[in-house]
Amino acid sequence: MMKIGNVEGTPKQIKDFFEDHGLSAKDYFIPPPKRMSREWLLVAVGFYVLAMALLALLPVTEEWQRLLFLLGCAAATWVACAVQMRFGNAFATGAVLVMGLLLMMVAYKVITPREFYGEVQQLRKAK
Structure with a gap:
């Protein structure tokens, strides 16, 4: 029935x-709307990981570092959008975006891993 x-x-x-x-x-x-395919999410994550790895590991000029940082931030945004489209969970989307941007800042050496840990702890307490 x-x-x-x-x-x-x-x-x-x-x-x-x-x-x-x-x-x-x-x-x-x-x-119901069709869910976004898993491949789009994996491609976005791949671009993010590639940009972060190149930024953290390659000794390049400041201009290239800035470009890789911006590409990594764009990729983190793409990953967050893909998470929202695939799962429809605003909390997960926000967490992915914030963590992705914080990790890019660590790779770009804007903040240290210790400061990153402090930021994560502060975000957990704010919840």
Whole structure:
């Protein structure tokens, strides 16, 4: 048995009810949106990891470091958007974005790993 609003019955009875009254069930029921494929999320994570690894490990000029940092921040934003589109969880999206940007700042040597740990602890207490 199914219950939709004031209508109750088996799926066939509900379908027959709509057809008997000249209605189309497609006009009343919205199919759930398709989830974004896992590959898009993995590609975004791959770009993020690549940018962070290149920034942290390659000895390049300041201009290249700045470019890699900006590309990493863009990739972190892409990962956060992909998480939101795939899972629809605002808390997870915010956590991924904040952690991604903090890790990029560590790779760019704006903050130290100890400061990173302090920021994470402070965010946990604010929750």
